[in-house]
Amino acid sequence: MIPEAAKSKLIELLGNRGYLDRPEDLVLYEYDGSVDKHRPDMVVFPRSTEDVVAIVKIANEYNLPFVGRGAGTGLSGGAIPRAGGLMISFSRMNRILEIDLENERAVVEPGVVNLDISLAVQAQKYFYAPDPSSQRACTIGGNVAENAGGPHTLAYGVTTNHVMGLEAVLPDGSVITTGGKGPDCPGYDLTGLLTGSEGTMALVTKIIVRLMRQPEVVKTILAIYDSAEDAGATVAEITAQGITPVAVEMLDGVMLGMVEEATQAGYPMDAAAVLLIELEGLREAVEEQVEQIRAACTACRAREFRVAKSAEERELLWKGRKNAFGAVGRVSPFYYVQDGVVPRTQIAPTLRYIQEVSERYGLTISNIFHAGDGNMHPIILFDARKPGDLEKAQRAGEDILRFCVSVGGSITGEHGVGMEKMELMSDLFSDDSLEMIARLKRLFDPDCRLNPGKMLPTGRGCMEIRQKPLVPGSFVY
Amino acid sequence: MCEMVMRSLTPSTPEELAEGLAAAAAAGRRIRLGGAFSKSSMGGPISDADVCVSTQNLNRLRQYEPRDLTISVEAGMPWRELQNLLAENKQMLPLDPPFASQATVGGVVAANTSGPRRRQYGGVRDFVIGMTFATLEGKLIQTGGMVVKNVAGLDMGKLMIGSYGTLAAIATVNFKVIPAPARSLSFCRRFETVDEVFNARDEILRSVLQPSAIDILNPAAAERIGQEGWLLLLRAGGNAALLDRYARELSGFETIEGEAETALWQSIQEFTPAFLDDYPLGTVVRVSSSLQQMKLLAGTLSVPLVARAGTGVGYAHFTKPEEAGEWASRSKGQEWKCVIDFAPESHKEYLMLWPDPGPELATMQRIKQMFDPNNLLNKGRLHGRI
Ligand SMILES: Cc1cc2nc3c(=O)[nH]c(=O)nc-3n(C[C@H](O)[C@H](O)[C@H](O)COP(=O)(O)OP(=O)(O)OC[C@H]3O[C@@H](n4cnc5c(N)ncnc54)[C@H](O)[C@@H]3O)c2cc1C
Numbered sequence: 001m002i003p004e005a006a007k008s009k010l011i012e013l014l015g016n017r018g019y020l021d022r023p024e025d026l027v028l029y030e031y032d033g034s035v036d037k038h039r040p041d042m043v044v045f046p047r048s049t050e051d052v053v054a055i056v057k058i059a060n061e062y063n064l065p066f067v068g069r070g071a072g073t074g075l076s077g078g079a080i081p082r083a084g085g086l087m088i089s090f091s092r093m094n095r096i097l098e099i100d101l102e103n104e105r106a107v108v109e110p111g112v113v114n115l116d117i118s119l120a121v122q123a124q125k126y127f128y129a130p131d132p133s134s135q136r137a138c139t140i141g142g143n144v145a146e147n148a149g150g151p152h153t154l155a156y157g158v159t160t161n162h163v164m165g166l167e168a169v170l171p172d173g174s175v176i177t178t179g180g181k182g183p184d185c186p187g188y189d190l191t192g193l194l195t196g197s198e199g200t201m202a203l204v205t206k207i208i209v210r211l212m213r214q215p216e217v218v219k220t221i222l223a224i225y226d227s228a229e230d231a232g233a234t235v236a237e238i239t240a241q242g243i244t245p246v247a248v249e250m251l252d253g254v255m256l257g258m259v260e261e262a263t264q265a266g267y268p269m270d271a272a273a274v275l276l277i278e279l280e281g282l283r284e285a286v287e288e289q290v291e292q293i294r295a296a297c298t299a300c301r302a303r304e305f306r307v308a309k310s311a312e313e314r315e316l317l318w319k320g321r322k323n324a325f326g327a328v329g330r331v332s333p334f335y336y337v338q339d340g341v342v343p344r345t346q347i348a349p350t351l352r353y354i355q356e357v358s359e360r361y362g363l364t365i366s367n368i369f370h371a372g373d374g375n376m377h378p379i380i381l382f383d384a385r386k387p388g389d390l391e392k393a394q395r396a397g398e399d400i401l402r403f404c405v406s407v408g409g410s411i412t413g414e415h416g417v418g419m420e421k422m423e424l425m426s427d428l429f430s431d432d433s434l435e436m437i438a439r440l441k442r443l444f445d446p447d448c449r450l451n452p453g454k455m456l457p458t459g460r461g462c463m464e465i466r467q468k469p470l471v472p473g474s475f476v477y
Numbered sequence: 478m479c480e481m482v483m484r485s486l487t488p489s490t491p492e493e494l495a496e497g498l499a500a501a502a503a504a505g506r507r508i509r510l511g512g513a514f515s516k517s518s519m520g521g522p523i524s525d526a527d528v529c530v531s532t533q534n535l536n537r538l539r540q541y542e543p544r545d546l547t548i549s550v551e552a553g554m555p556w557r558e559l560q561n562l563l564a565e566n567k568q569m570l571p572l573d574p575p576f577a578s579q580a581t582v583g584g585v586v587a588a589n590t591s592g593p594r595r596r597q598y599g600g601v602r603d604f605v606i607g608m609t610f611a612t613l614e615g616k617l618i619q620t621g622g623m624v625v626k627n628v629a630g631l632d633m634g635k636l637m638i639g640s641y642g643t644l645a646a647i648a649t650v651n652f653k654v655i656p657a658p659a660r661s662l663s664f665c666r667r668f669e670t671v672d673e674v675f676n677a678r679d680e681i682l683r684s685v686l687q688p689s690a691i692d693i694l695n696p697a698a699a700e701r702i703g704q705e706g707w708l709l710l711l712r713a714g715g716n717a718a719l720l721d722r723y724a725r726e727l728s729g730f731e732t733i734e735g736e737a738e739t740a741l742w743q744s745i746q747e748f749t750p751a752f753l754d755d756y757p758l759g760t761v762v763r764v765s766s767s768l769q770q771m772k773l774l775a776g777t778l779s780v781p782l783v784a785r786a787g788t789g790v791g792y793a794h795f796t797k798p799e800e801a802g803e804w805a806s807r808s809k810g811q812e813w814k815c816v817i818d819f820a821p822e823s824h825k826e827y828l829m830l831w832p833d834p835g836p837e838l839a840t841m842q843r844i845k846q847m848f849d850p851n852n853l854l855n856k857g858r859l860h861g862r863i
Binding site for chain 2: 100102103104105146147149153157158160161170176177178180181182183184185186187188189190191192193195196197213214215216236239240242243244281282283284285287288341342343344345370373374375408409410411412413414415416417421425428429430432433434436437439440441443455
């Protein structure tokens with residue numbers, strides 16, 4: 001509950017249209033793209049860094065927890081206010097402040113939607129490289145918090161490789177700026193530390209991002225397989241051969257059916273898997289790579305190899321990929337997405353293991369993922385109305401992540417730990433390492449008001465949350 | 478360097494490193510930490526210490542899976558050895574750091590050094606995928622892992638990169654590596670004025686060409702490598718058809734290949750060490766700026782300047798420490814930032830090495846305080862401020 005005095009201060013600050021507190025409005029803010037839920041007590045909409053500072057100071061005065069929120073597309077419960085309190089939505093801090101092509105930079109507010117940066121500079125032939133599949137909706141603030149990736153981050157790097165500097169409000173209400181338009185700013189790399197800190201250490205209010213020049217040529221290839229493992233082996237082969245596509249995405253047979261039904265993108269309905277491979281660069285390099293990729297695919301028993309002939313054909317293939325989650329939603333209202341990573345030589349064995357898990361639990365598991373960097377996204381379909389099904393799905397997910405760890409991988413490649421994979425952190429890191437994360441968190445947020453109860457196993461974070469937050473989500477995209 | 482009078486430690490396992498640090502810190506001993514100490518003139522002054530810890534015996538290969546394009550090594554492995562291991566598999570870590578023949582992996586990471594091919598491939602922070610470091614409490618902390626994409630936990634490795642060993646001792650580092658291009662070709666063009674050379678650079682930046690290196694040398698720097706005028710140097714890698722294309726599009730440039738190419742980039746990569754050898758009072762200012770600001774700064778410098786003109790880092794080489802100090806102090810309140818990267822030990826105490834750290838210094842100091850509350854480890858090495 002928010003004390004009346006705090007509420008009136010916030011209303012005075014933000015105006016009547018600057019907040020929400022009626023239960024029917026708050027329910028819309030109780031979830032993100034994951035399966036957990038918890039309702040905030042009040043949602044506030046700052047318009048400036050000064051507003052954010054003032055909000056944080058009021059939160060401190062009244063000892064209220066607070067959580068930042070972008071578009072709420074997060075897949076690990078990052079924006080869920082586990083402890084209630086204030087939710088700070090950045091949706092009205094959504095201006096592109098500066099486009100500076102001469103310096104290959106843009107300065108944006110956190111609420112700017114990812115794709116809008118690329119749209120703003122595409123006429124001048126520039127783009128912003130990190131391209132999460134949710135890029136039409138998710139915000140740069142959320143991307144920085146999660147260190148988001150996307151299909152093209154295989155070649156271009158993830159968010160942290162494209163963020164040059166930040167302005168951030170610390171949990172005590174002070175403002176820091178880190179980095180700048182140039183690289184290698186002196187001192188500790190606070191930009192790098194805060195990027196990927198899952199909104200637990202600072203609220204980001206301004207971001208300097210790197211822009212890149214569009215490539216001369218783009219080629220998109222669809223390689224079709226009768227066995228998912230062969231497709232997985234192809235990724236290992238491409239990596240081993242030193243061929244450097246900008247994206248290698250895989251969709252398995254279950255997924256192909258769902259995607260094709262929803263998007264009619266031209267994917268084969270009868271195949272066991274496809275690879276969607278993109279090459280970019282100068283014509284001379286791309287032409288050679290098409291042939292190298294063709295050889296790798298053929299060596300791994302691809303049954304067909306198609307190069308998209310037109311921009312429309314290419315767009316359609318990508319539309320199918322990027323709308324995949326929507327396609328799943330049409331078939332199964334409940335699903336659970338995992339985000340494990342494995343070394344690229346381990347993709348084929350991991351796919352085999354996922355199949356075993358699917359059989360063991362009697363759940364359909366479909367795979368669509370950033371294969372080029374080994375970032376698996378098994379999607380576990382379940383029916384929350386059936387007692388025990390959600391728990392089964394979660395156990396299946398954990399089994400898969402444990403397997404990823406056992407072959408030298410990680411539990412999350414881009415979605416973050418959030419409140420979903422907290423307990424698995426101990427599988428990956430020693431107690432001392434977890435304690436170090438907790439200490440850094442406490443250094444920034446000694447009173448543990450900013451996004452409490454995330455990232456670290458229960459009992460290791462700075463605040464125990466006893467209430468069990470897990471309520472099966474009923475979400476459809 | 479570890480002097481004879483000091484107690485010196487050369488641990489050969491990460492555990493020994495952690496134990497050694499913990500024992501020294503528990504006894505309140507001041508610690509000097511390094512790899513091969515090749516970059517002692519870099520960073521802040523070397524304070525008096527009671528114990529000297531070197532990672533030079535911590536030099537093993539831990540894991541290398543060429544088919545996964547990842548490698549894990551101990552921090553004391555010589556940089557050159559790492560390069561050789563990768564080259565055997567036609568792979569590379571194109572950081573091109575100075576002092577490459579003496580440096581250790583840990584030193585390159587802790588000093589965040591890099592070189593020309595930064596334009597295409599990025600710096601240390603873009604290659605490190607995991608790390609373990611030993612704290613003064615004797616703990617070995619892991620961060621990241623052996624996969625190229627990973628967001629589990631805080632990215633604590635970023636704190637260590639460029640920290641000059643002021644927080645903890647890097648014990649092992651995991652990198653992602655890059656397949657080496659089949660062939661390489663370089664291009665050089667001379668210009669009369671700063672405007673001309675930067676305009677030519679702007680044209681390259683706007684074009685579809687993707688050179689791995691875009692460096693500009695001012696006339697004073699050009700002279701040091703036996704050339705004259707303002708030089709624009711480019712490097713490209715790839716197949717023969719691609720390099721032909723570069724040669725066609727860059728018709729006004731002189732092409733450089735083979736041994737001459739290797740020698741050219743070697744002289745650029747080792748420009749600063751060679752300068753410091755020639756000038757015992759040599760003082761080098763490192764500038765971080767926007768690409769356009771770099772042009773304005775270049776116009777104000779008559780001392781040798783090597784600019785990573787497609788990246789936004791520049792190295793200005795002064796023969797007089799005072800002049801370097803004066804020039805560096807102009808960065809105060811500006812959008813561009815600078816530090817004195819190298820200075821003679823005798824001058825470090827009074828030079829303002831890091832003129833304008835900004836309010837975020839307070840946050841950095843708190844981080845230092847957390848890792849090293851008694852300020853025992855590499856005191857002052859972070860540009861004299863931490
Ligand atoms: C269909 C679909 C596809 C997806 N594909 C991808 C993908 O390809 N790659 C990928 O990486 N992710 C993907 N995601 C996950 C998600 O889109 C990303 O994690 C994204 O970065 C979240 O952005 P958001 O604006 O929705 O943030 P939210 O979900 O609102 O918040 C995420 C986290 O960011 C914090 N936060 C938000 N704004 C700020 C701020 N200004 N300062 C500090 N903290 C802040 C929140 O507190 C929370 O912890 C996908 C999600 C969906 C639903």
